[in-house]
Amino acid sequence: MAQAESERMRVVMFPWLAHGHISPYLELAKRLIASASDGHHHLDVVVHLVSTPANLAPLARHQTDRLRLVELHLPVLPDLPPALHTTKGLPARLMPVLKRGVPAVHFATCGAAATAFFIHCLKTDHRPSSAFPFKSISLGGVDEDAKYTALVAVREDSTALVPERDRLPLSLERSSGFVAVKTCADIERKYMDYLSQLLGKEIIPTGPLLVDSGGSEEQRDGGRIMRWLDGEEPGSVVFVSFGSEYFMSERQMAQMARGLELSGVPFLWAVRFPNAEDDARGAARSMPPGFAPARGLVVEGWASQRRILSHPSCGAFLTHCGWSSVLESMAEGVPMVALPLHIDQPLNANLAVELGAAAARVKQERSGEFAAEEVARAMRAAVKGKEGEAARRRARELREVVARNNGDGRQIATLLQRMARLCGKGQAVPN
Template structure:
């Protein structure tokens, strides 16, 4: 009888990373792979439930987050969502202190593979000593990984005067050998350069972590589909110089509404049930994007001007003392019947899968991109942080999104929002986009194909690698 494959997962402590690692764990377990998913206690508790049929194959391993010597991290903070942006470097320092307990866990388990995120470069040394292969699982697109570049450009080896610099991020990289829209706008390039390429308080910059892992891992996997990113995937394989295996879109399984009744706001689905098929745009910016008052107000006025039915999942921002401060005065009464704003938690996957939803106005985070493409929604891109601008350009280039126009400083107006919404949802000019969205959904929404083709390939690679070793 063949030995069961055992994999240890170590994601970075941000929910845009934890959830894809969890979804990959579930997908692998369906192939009989045993997974130890390692994170901190609070992060583990906030994950979705492991499907009962896979409970024997997925172990959720809690390693307490070590305290910093100077105590410079809020009590109970274990993920980026728990800390203000300026405290993320301290969270990275605490995360780096997981090295010793994680090493002990790996030594006790002796797994067949370790799958790590871009943060944990310190795994590579003891994995090599123990002869355990390491795979870098990137939750970012192939296009983003290509944009960041080969390892020598990230570490300073062979660095040219062209890159990396803040200005260089505002045009496609010189190593992209085909026509590409991959470039950041100035308001996007400044924070990415300062937070990725420059050491931001920790001993090792994110760029150096990423480069060390690319140089020393045995293989890389990327959450993507060849049908969307074929040229970028091929170029990434060339730049990295080692196997790069796409995992597919990792579609999450949708819960039936009956399963949600105890926790879900019923009024959301009651309202959606009354709307016409494919008529409603879902508006959601997740938990990591902190929108300013001006941004929220312009989005609200844009929704109002567009005349498009909308459902907005909106968390009360930290700057608002109560919910009445968040939206423009009279907004609710002026849009009553046509729009619904839900303050607080909302089951995004179940909303996106509802037949009344036809589009999304969102930040183009890669996880949300994959979810939306699976349902064939028209996409209105309003990128906010990190690499989201690159995702927006990729989607527009592939005929799958309209990007909201912005000023040089990154600001946008209600008219920009309304124009993009009408284009994506109702105008005749936007019909090719809606058609393309339906076509790509045949790939991204096919759970059986995603599982058997992409995850099957990944499992086969890991098994055959171990045999050859």
């Protein structure tokens, strides 16, 4: 076939205003551009990534002629200055409304299991026959699933353009013919199939979209973390982190600190505190008084999660089970200690248990309520118990699965092909 002239395809990406959502969008943008540039698609892809200045400022170094950062300026309100135009405190009325006539694709940054769960629960009338069909993911049956969905997704706001419970279903409904999901078919195939059945749309996995852990940013701590890990025995350390969007209460911090000490296991705890008084309700703003761990290292603020997980001394990951953290843990072959706190995290934790990727789970009386003794028990089981041995074997298997999916350019090529067809472009793209 004769070499065809390249067609330009412009892609607008509009992620939710949170770092945990923007990061996978950024990685997907880079891979779409790279896939289009490999010479086989006859497409010149330009991605416009839209967010507020507060979210885009840290991404400035990623901007190129094909990856353009577009600032969205929200109204400046007394309680919402530009510096806070991010996840925290964003009024519901500022949620975006899709433009008519522009092909749009919903990109789910959480997994297929969690997305299918919420869509099932939001669509069903909760009769006994309407139970979520995967018991391993369910939170305890129809009633418990309905209660949790109502807690997470059915808040009422009289100022909202779209009711809370309708946002996810409506966004998926408006997705043009298919839905992209940050996942691996080898891990979530049955959940992808069920989500496709619920939506009547094709589900296209993008792979895990793992961000390279190399670069100068890893050295901003002066190498202190790596030096500390170098001094520990292989597989002995539990890495403790609860993501970039959740701040623990004082009680949670106290229980976690005591649990880490009770475990007798070396640990590396990456902890964050809110910057503004209204940034997180009831959040702790300092370490518990008197907490001076003999066998651990506490890092406040930034820490390179993948780089820590890949270190030989890292034997387990005590995690909130955010979807990116679950995938990164599997990518590095590190078993998880699951302590889910909210939103999709309990569902991701259940999936990790089903896959054999979780060595233990911290028992909770209610969501977010855990005791120090349970933290210590789960950590010891993960590092020293039979559960940990089995999970480490399974983690090594999953590492190969995730690596294969992360490096498989065919998934991104498939997504690029479908997007091009929506725009009436890329007719030369091979099937």
